Amino acid sequence: MGLRELIKDYFLGFWDYETPKVMVVKNNTLGVIYRGVQFLVITYFIWYVFISQKAYQEIETHPESSVYTTMKGIAVHGDNILDTAEYARPSEGGDVISTILRREVTYDQQQGTCAEYHQVNNANCTSDSDCVEGEVNFNGHGRRTGRCVWYYNNTFKTCEIQSWCPVEDYAAVREPALVEAINFTVFIRNSIHFPKFKVLRGNIKYAPNKRMLRRYLNKCHYDEEKEPYCPNFRLGYIANKARENFNELCQTGGVIGVVINWHCDLDVDASNCKPTYSFRRLDMRKDLSNSGYYYRFGKYYSKDGVESRTLIKAFGIRLDVIVHGHAGKFSLVPTIISIVTAMTSVGIVICCDLFYNKSVAKEPMQHISTGFGYIVDYGSTHSDLSDGVPL
Secondary structure (H helix, E strand, C coil): CCHHHHHHHHHHHHCCCCCCCCEEEECHHHHHHHHHHHHHHHHHHHHHHHHHCCCCEEEECCCEEEEEEEEECCEEECCEEECHHHHEECCEECCEEEEEEEEEEEEEEEEEEEECCCCCCCCECCCHHHCCCCCECCCCCCEEEEEEEECCCCCCEEEEEEEEECCHHHHCEECCCCHHHHHCEEEEEEEEEECCCCEEEECCCCCCCHHHHHHHHHHCCCECCCECCCCEEEHHHHHHHCCCCHHHHHHHCEEEEEEEEEEEECCCCHHHCCEEEEEEECCCCCCHHHCCCEEEEEEEEEECCEEEEEEEEEEEEEEEEEEEEEEEEECHHHHHHHHHHHHHHCCCCHHHHHHHHHHCCCCCCEEEEECCEEEEECCCCEEECCCCEEC
């Protein structure tokens, strides 16, 4: 055989359709199992893959997002009126904002020497030899001078330190919680952009002009059913949805995640793309000694020509705004891929075999008895229909 004939045979053989020998088992039990498995596979692809997961869509899961937050509210604290400049940190910000719910204040601290707090490790002493000069305990409040001095109440002695005096753990004044903060309002403005589909959406209700929008925002509060496009959330509402007790949060503070989910089906009008909100506690509560949320800051001033400060330990709620986006739109490529996958899974290629055996193969049917009933044998008794090689 020459090269030309070899190439010709290979080319013609390339277009041959090859199929295994088909046998139909006439047994109801096997038939029910076979059709049942086919039904489950078809149901999986139709209901879950195409309807639930929308496998016919091209998707985008990494949108561009912007978040702006601010806190609103006025509270009466003793004889003082507190506004956002007093309790909000920062007063306006991005995806993180916190509000002070309780304070522990240490007044009139000055740089100097004083007794270390008695619960610090190795702070208690009876003589100067018990205190190492220059030693720094990082769980304490300053550097030791090497002297053993009387404690603030003059009942026992501790090592003297160089620090801001008096130390916070001894002199801090615990103020009552700001329970009125339950009615404070958090304004959360979020815009999201799906660049692949050129869709931009926001979480604020559309208004014809700025005046009407301002009027709407001044009176609305978010409600999942009635006001899904209102960006104002009461702190009490957020704590309740996160399944937290607001009074307990006032004592220990806490970090709550505000999760904004955008799940958009762009096969329908983009106006149906609405945000949904969920709230959950983010900080760990099992370790009670380190649970909650607090931070310290100082207010500095000069007193009798000496630099002084008021140290504030603030407990509060920190809100972390987390945005997730998912958009999908019909596309021919994923549709074809999903259909082909489904057809392959249910064995649709068998149709080709049945077409061949019914229309092309002329061999008579053979009935073969078996332990399961009988088998109907279709087709040729040859493994290669072109060369006639016996089975």
